[in-house]
Amino acid sequence: MLSKKIQAALAGSSAIRAMFVEGKELAAKVGEENVFDFSLGNPATPAPEAVKQAIKDLVDQTDPLILHGYMSNSGYEDVRKAVADNLNSRFGTDFTWKNIVMTVGAAGGLNIVFKTILDPGDEVIVFAPYFGEYRSYAANFDAAVVEVAPDYETFEPDLAAFEAAFTDKTKAVVINTPNNPTGVIYSDKTMRRIAQILLEKESEYKKEIYLVSDEPYRELIYDGAKENFLTKYYHNTIVGYSFSKSLSLPGERIGYIAVPNEVTDAENMLAGIEVANRTLGFVNAPSLIQKAAAACINEKTNLDFYDKNRKVLYEGLSRLGFTCIKPQGAFYLWLKSPVENEAEFVAAAKKYNLILVKGSAFGCSGYVRLAYCISNEKIVRSLDAFAKLAKEYHLGE
Amino acid sequence: MLSKKIQAALAGSSAIRAMFVEGKELAAKVGEENVFDFSLGNPATPAPEAVKQAIKDLVDQTDPLILHGYMSNSGYEDVRKAVADNLNSRFGTDFTWKNIVMTVGAAGGLNIVFKTILDPGDEVIVFAPYFGEYRSYAANFDAAVVEVAPDYETFEPDLAAFEAAFTDKTKAVVINTPNNPTGVIYSDKTMRRIAQILLEKESEYKKEIYLVSDEPYRELIYDGAKENFLTKYYHNTIVGYSFSKSLSLPGERIGYIAVPNEVTDAENMLAGIEVANRTLGFVNAPSLIQKAAAACINEKTNLDFYDKNRKVLYEGLSRLGFTCIKPQGAFYLWLKSPVENEAEFVAAAKKYNLILVKGSAFGCSGYVRLAYCISNEKIVRSLDAFAKLAKEYHLGE
Numbered sequence: 176m177l178s179k180k181i182q183a184a185l186a187g188s189s190a191i192r193a194m195f196v197e198g199k200e201l202a203a204k205v206g207e208e209n210v211f212d213f214s215l216g217n218p219a220t221p222a223p224e225a226v227k228q229a230i231k232d233l234v235d236q237t238d239p240l241i242l243h244g245y246m247s248n249s250g251y252e253d254v255r256k257a258v259a260d261n262l263n264s265r266f267g268t269d270f271t272w273k274n275i276v277m278t279v280g281a282a283g284g285l286n287i288v289f290k291t292i293l294d295p296g297d298e299v300i301v302f303a304p305y306f307g308e309y310r311s312y313a314a315n316f317d318a319a320v321v322e323v324a325p326d327y328e329t330f331e332p333d334l335a336a337f338e339a340a341f342t343d344k345t346k347a348v349v350i351n352t353p354n355n356p357t358g359v360i361y362s363d364k365t366m367r368r369i370a371q372i373l374l375e376k377e378s379e380y381k382k383e384i385y386l387v388s389d390e391p392y393r394e395l396i397y398d399g400a401k402e403n404f405l406t407k408y409y410h411n412t413i414v415g416y417s418f419s420k421s422l423s424l425p426g427e428r429i430g431y432i433a434v435p436n437e438v439t440d441a442e443n444m445l446a447g448i449e450v451a452n453r454t455l456g457f458v459n460a461p462s463l464i465q466k467a468a469a470a471c472i473n474e475k476t477n478l479d480f481y482d483k484n485r486k487v488l489y490e491g492l493s494r495l496g497f498t499c500i501k502p503q504g505a506f507y508l509w510l511k512s513p514v515e516n517e518a519e520f521v522a523a524a525k526k527y528n529l530i531l532v533k534g535s536a537f538g539c540s541g542y543v544r545l546a547y548c549i550s551n552e553k554i555v556r557s558l559d560a561f562a563k564l565a566k567e568y569h570l571g572e
Numbered sequence: 573m574l575s576k577k578i579q580a581a582l583a584g585s586s587a588i589r590a591m592f593v594e595g596k597e598l599a600a601k602v603g604e605e606n607v608f609d610f611s612l613g614n615p616a617t618p619a620p621e622a623v624k625q626a627i628k629d630l631v632d633q634t635d636p637l638i639l640h641g642y643m644s645n646s647g648y649e650d651v652r653k654a655v656a657d658n659l660n661s662r663f664g665t666d667f668t669w670k671n672i673v674m675t676v677g678a679a680g681g682l683n684i685v686f687k688t689i690l691d692p693g694d695e696v697i698v699f700a701p702y703f704g705e706y707r708s709y710a711a712n713f714d715a716a717v718v719e720v721a722p723d724y725e726t727f728e729p730d731l732a733a734f735e736a737a738f739t740d741k742t743k744a745v746v747i748n749t750p751n752n753p754t755g756v757i758y759s760d761k762t763m764r765r766i767a768q769i770l771l772e773k774e775s776e777y778k779k780e781i782y783l784v785s786d787e788p789y790r791e792l793i794y795d796g797a798k799e800n801f802l803t804k805y806y807h808n809t810i811v812g813y814s815f816s817k818s819l820s821l822p823g824e825r826i827g828y829i830a831v832p833n834e835v836t837d838a839e840n841m842l843a844g845i846e847v848a849n850r851t852l853g854f855v856n857a858p859s860l861i862q863k864a865a866a867a868c869i870n871e872k873t874n875l876d877f878y879d880k881n882r883k884v885l886y887e888g889l890s891r892l893g894f895t896c897i898k899p900q901g902a903f904y905l906w907l908k909s910p911v912e913n914e915a916e917f918v919a920a921a922k923k924y925n926l927i928l929v930k931g932s933a934f935g936c937s938g939y940v941r942l943a944y945c946i947s948n949e950k951i952v953r954s955l956d957a958f959a960k961l962a963k964e965y966h967l968g969e
Contacts, residue, residue: 176688176689176779176780176837177688177840177841177844178687178688178689178690178713178844179691180687180691181687181688181844182844182845183847184847184851185840185843185844185847192645192850215642215966217641217642218637218641219637221635221636221637222640226636226640227632229633230627230628230631230860231627231628231631234624234628235624235628238618239618239619239623239624239820240616240618240820242823243619243623243820243821243822243823243824244614244820244822244823245612245822245823248589279676279853279854280827280853280855282853282854282855283853283854283855284853285853286852286853290573290575290577290578290825291575291578292573292575294575294576294577295577308850311851312851312853314851315851315852315853316575324626369624381592382573383573415730423636423640423641424640425640425641425642426639426640426641426642426643426856426858426859427640427860428676428854428855428857428858428859428861429858440573443582444574447574447581447582450578450581450582451578451581453589453705453708454581454664454686454705454708454709454711454712455683455712455852455853456676456677456679456680456681456683456709456712456852456854457676457679457680457825457853457854458676458677458680458683459680459823459825459826461823461824461825461826461858461861462823462824462825463627463823463824463860464858464860464861477841480924492624516656552614555694
């Protein structure tokens, strides 16, 4: 007899994971080399060589009672200091180690932040399309997401719709730029307007409204775009970060939360976050990997790998007559389904061993997501399959 | 503006962590070597040497895309198989990898199990004294713990009180043997009676009632006691395990859940646990450490280290006139406060630089807990401080 929430979750489980499983099943049938699996955001370029050396040095040189032992629930002070220093040097912030809490990935971080700020019945505004797990994370605390539709030209938020989405129950706004699933980077102008609206709404409703910035793709940007850090726009901004993409460590579950001093009652917020980290059962971020991430904090992932995929896929699909949003960051391509019901399109693609994820999983039907973090050779070969799919829909004719 | 739950949690935060912080503050004042900090269950004997080698071999020999990559939310199949095989060979169980889910420590595992089975308003029976975090974990899902008083001679559960504690809201019973905070191992006879009562109550209330066994101390047993595995007593038993103590890896957050096929609708339960693992934000247990734990699954911690501490402390304190429950397992000693209000006793102990944790943190006032996972040299020296404390209370006179 499972809990009602888990019964419901089982019924409507992750569309991304479901497609990942379908891809695996298909691979067992037709051979893995013949399946073009664009379902999962699993980094395809290995962790920098420095990570390997850092881990070996750590086990050789650190007392195992420290390396594998308990520390403060918020993480090792030296690791938190390394993160604070890194952010300060890159973004001109003024963090100390106390502003940083190490977390079990960004997913852990978001749950900790939600636990700390959300009461049952609260509303969390999200910008569609958005990472569907936000729904589960809000539901963990009996809060609900309120979806704001995008501008369908740019896939930036529709700011009039954003303004209209606030109620007296709004406690937080989640933002994710570079965006999963569109690859869009919100412009500086958009960010400034979002901040302005938030300030107005805080004043209107006479309470704190938090901007929660989910930043796993911060460093995955192309065409000379500049890395951004969102705390500069709005005082009540809390950042959740993950090293999953920047260091290709998704399985290790390592990330952090940054709470600037500008956040109302920041010290109390950080105390709440520390308690939430413990009571949710995370206890602390994995210890060895905390120290490895700190040692490798200036390492960079192989951006060229993704950029090459991005170009081949975007140009190839556009040439075939598909309507694509040009990705500016992350490793996703957002493609308009040639038919209104994109589930039908996803099923048609599967006939050609193309595994896509339907947009409704991201609160935005009529589109599909392609995660282009697979080998370039496969991307190139996939274009033949896409050509057949395009022909089926009479694209480019 | 923090959530109401976190505000309440901040007000009544972990007494164990609070004493740990007091210990650190005291250490800063009088020097760490002069503080006898019995507050935290932090293993004091290092991880087996094999762990170091396993980690180095893994980073040298494993494709980093696999070693640090996403796998199934329930963990690597080979790691789950290693756990299943290990349990089967030791306890005669018949697990396959599908019965095992790797988790972010036992704390993560318990939260996942609770998420999977608890609805708001449900009750979880716990045997006092018990690890106080169970309260937080149940509260995460709006369930409440119902405390069953111990037999004050043996500190096994009072089974008549247990029988009387069930209501139509009872969904689970949490058991922890070897026990934190008492060090007591529940006897085979007690376990069989608990199972019998559970069967009767399932029949009476016509629903599943789960026995959730929290087993981080399974291997920490003394005086020739035999390792026990609780699934043999009762069909609806779910085991949560942690490598924190057995491999001295508490900071790494690595453990597992075992769901035997005998559990009602086990397959569905495992599917629910997989979803809960993901939606709670754990996603998966840390990847490298999963593989390191599997490689070291037959390694043992230095039990002699703890056993020596146990004997010196138990014999020393008994000789001074303190009333102690003789520890049979784990690394805790449970001591009767010479005064009814044990908070007063804890404060008196602090004058002699002795950091103890009050029993009320474990739902059992009038007692204190000592975690004897510190150096033997300190344990020996602490007896002089305890002698002064004993004198203050006119013990042994």
